[in-house]
Amino acid sequence: MVTIYGIKFKLFYYVIVMLYKLCTFIQLFHSQFFYYQISFYNPNSLIIFVMLFYVNKKVKTIMIDFKENSLSINTFIDGIIDYAGLFPPANLNLFDSLSNYLNYIKTNKYNLLSSFVLPINLIDDFIPTLEKIGTDYSKLDISFVATKPNDAINFIDSIKSDMDKINSLVNKNDKIYAKAIEITLPIKSDIGENKDDFEKLYNTISMVSKLVNNEKLQVYYEVPNSKNWIEITKNTIKLLAEYNSSNQNNISYKIRCGGVKPEMTPPNENVIAAIMTCTKYNVSLKATAGLHHPFRHFNDELGGVMHGFVNIFVAIILSKNMNLRTELMLELLNDENPINFEWNDNGLTWQNHFISIEDIKESKDIISSFGSCSFDEPIDDLKELNIL
Numbered sequence: 001m002v003t004i005y006g007i008k009f010k011l012f013y014y015v016i017v018m019l020y021k022l023c024t025f026i027q028l029f030h031s032q033f034f035y036y037q038i039s040f041y042n043p044n045s046l047i048i049f050v051m052l053f054y055v056n057k058k059v060k061t062i063m064i065d066f067k068e069n070s071l072s073i074n075t076f077i078d079g080i081i082d083y084a085g086l087f088p089p090a091n092l093n094l095f096d097s098l099s100n101y102l103n104y105i106k107t108n109k110y111n112l113l114s115s116f117v118l119p120i121n122l123i124d125d126f127i128p129t130l131e132k133i134g135t136d137y138s139k140l141d142i143s144f145v146a147t148k149p150n151d152a153i154n155f156i157d158s159i160k161s162d163m164d165k166i167n168s169l170v171n172k173n174d175k176i177y178a179k180a181i182e183i184t185l186p187i188k189s190d191i192g193e194n195k196d197d198f199e200k201l202y203n204t205i206s207m208v209s210k211l212v213n214n215e216k217l218q219v220y221y222e223v224p225n226s227k228n229w230i231e232i233t234k235n236t237i238k239l240l241a242e243y244n245s246s247n248q249n250n251i252s253y254k255i256r257c258g259g260v261k262p263e264m265t266p267p268n269e270n271v272i273a274a275i276m277t278c279t280k281y282n283v284s285l286k287a288t289a290g291l292h293h294p295f296r297h298f299n300d301e302l303g304g305v306m307h308g309f310v311n312i313f314v315a316i317i318l319s320k321n322m323n324l325r326t327e328l329m330l331e332l333l334n335d336e337n338p339i340n341f342e343w344n345d346n347g348l349t350w351q352n353h354f355i356s357i358e359d360i361k362e363s364k365d366i367i368s369s370f371g372s373c374s375f376d377e378p379i380d381d382l383k384e385l386n387i388l
Contacts, residue, residue, distance in 0.1 A: 069110070073343040073387055075360045076313070077112050081378060082143055082371045084117035084288070088260045090373035094122055094129045102135045104375050110388060112379065114369045115143040115179050120162045123169055130173075143180040143371075144217075152186035152204075159183065159208050163215060180218035182254055182286075183208065185236065189226035192235070202239045209243060209251050220254035220286045220368070229266075230273045237274070241281035252368060253283050257312065258290015262304025265290055268333045271312065272326060279319040279366060287312055288371035294381050296336050309370050309378065311335060314348065317355055317363040324353075338385045 083104060084090075085097035092100070101116045118126065123144070130140075144166055149158040166178050185204070191197045205221065212219050221240060223233050233253075240251050255274045258265045278285045287309070295308035315332050318324050324332070332350060335341075342349040347356040355363075372378060382388040 069388055070343045071345040071357055072348045072355075072360060073382075074111070075357055075364075076343075076348065077110060077382075077388075078364075079111065079114040080309070080313070080367075080369050081112045081375060082115045082117050082286075082288075082369045083113065083375050084371040084373045085375075086117065086119065086122070087289075087371070087373050092373075094125055095132065098126075098129055099133050099135070100375065101140075102133065102137055105137060110379065113375065115141040117143050117145060117182075117371050119145040120147045120165060123165045126169060126176075127172055137175060140176050141179045142176060143182060144178065146181055146183040148184055149186065152188075155186045155204065156207055156211075159211060163211060166217075167215065178215065178217055180220060181212055182220045182222065182288075184222045184224055187223055187226075187232060187236070189228060191232060192228070198235055198239065201236070202242065205239055205243055205251070206247075209247070209249065213249060213251075218368075219251045221251065222254040222256065225256075225266075230270060233270075233274055234277045237277045237281055237283050240283050244283065250284060252286060253278055254286045254288060256289050257287050257307045257370075260302070262302055265302075265304060265306060268330055271307065271333060272315075272329045275312070275316050275319050276326070276329065279316065279323075282366065284366045284368050285316060286368035286370065291370045292372055292374050292377045294378065294385065294387070295338055296334060307333065308336075309372075310338075310341060312370075313367055314341065314350055314355075316367050317348075317360060318350065318353055320363050320366055321355060321359045322353060328353075338387070343387060 083097075083101050085092040085100055086094065090097075098116065101113075104113050144162070146162050147158050149155050162181070166181070170176050170178050185201070187201065191201065209219055221236065223229065223236050226232065233255075237253050240253060244250055253274065255271065256264075256266065257271065274285065277283075290306050291309040291312070293306065293308055294310040296311050297306060297308065298304070299306045311333050315324075315329055318332065319329065335350075340351055345357075347354055348360060349355070379388065
């Protein structure tokens with residue numbers, strides 16, 4: 001089905017296909033039977049050949065433009081990217097990053113776009129920059145990155161200060177929607193040595209979540225990197241699930257999947273631990289950093305391996321719906337071959353594991369999004385692989 005100006009032209013799509021096949025046949029026919037007649041001494045045949053070649057090329061372009069995505073990929077990518085152009089490696093200034101986002105809103109052909117990621121320390125410059133850009137818009141979804149306090153003692157006060165700034169921003173412009181806040185928990189690497197460590201952490205999560213949820217923001221909690229990261233992450237996700245159960249809420253977990261240095265890319269074991277614990281306890285998951293490309297690959301510029309956002313989010317869906325073993329999860333995260341991922345109108349298949357459209361839709365409650373400093377790269381890659 002092809003949609004033009006809101007009208008669906010199924011017949012038009014088939015006409016384009018037939019034209020393409022016809023032009024290909026005519027070009028082949030001419031190249032085989034009139035090869036010896038095409039020369040600079042026979043201008044008529046030259047003109048015909050050039051016209052056929054031109055038309056064929058144009059129809060190929062039209063075929064690409066009118067390529068219809070499968071329902072499974074459309075469902076999978078819907079609202080999957082939070083644009084984080086302010087962050088490395090892009091490191092754009094606020095004017096350029098916000099200008100990009102406003103442009104992406106207008107040209108969001110595949111509905112991949114979700115929120116604009118804004119650190120709290122730039123919040124005072126947001127409206128002046130918006131006015132300077134001068135682009136019209138109907139609504140701006142913002143995911144705020146909370147200030148990191150110097151110590152755990154000031155953590156609650158820091159979040160209160162951040163929320164005051166968010167409320168002030170929203171009250172100044174009714175088109176700005178505070179959608180989420182991303183918070184790094186003040187966790188020390190030796191947490192768990194004392195009996196009440198995780199009880200204190202739960203109380204902290206509870207206080208912050210109630211403070212933020214009064215303003216109807218989605219909360220994403222991140223655990224800082226440490227040698228005990230897997231154990232701390234599992235316990236933290238359990239606490240998030242406990243809070244959700246007690247308060248009928250949906251606070252979520254955030255995992256960092258890479259960075260500007262090879263050592264910032266977490267090993268598969270860490271990613272698997274986060275995914276399997278989140279799906280086990282039904283805690284939604286947001287990923288960020290190092291996910292500009294769909295599939296796992298070695299990045300020459302980074303000098304190391306990077307995770308793929310398709311690998312990670314398919315792993316979440318399969319973990320939720322099929323409870324995959326750790327060995328299969330590891331194989332999935334390591335899979336660098338896009339051919340192993342088949343998308344059609346019925347669903348998605350990875351190797352012999354099939355996920356229906358309904359399963360993908362139901363999994364959206366546990367798949368949040370991923371932050372990317374590039375919006376174009378993920379799309380360009382998917383197009384190049386003929387997935388979009």
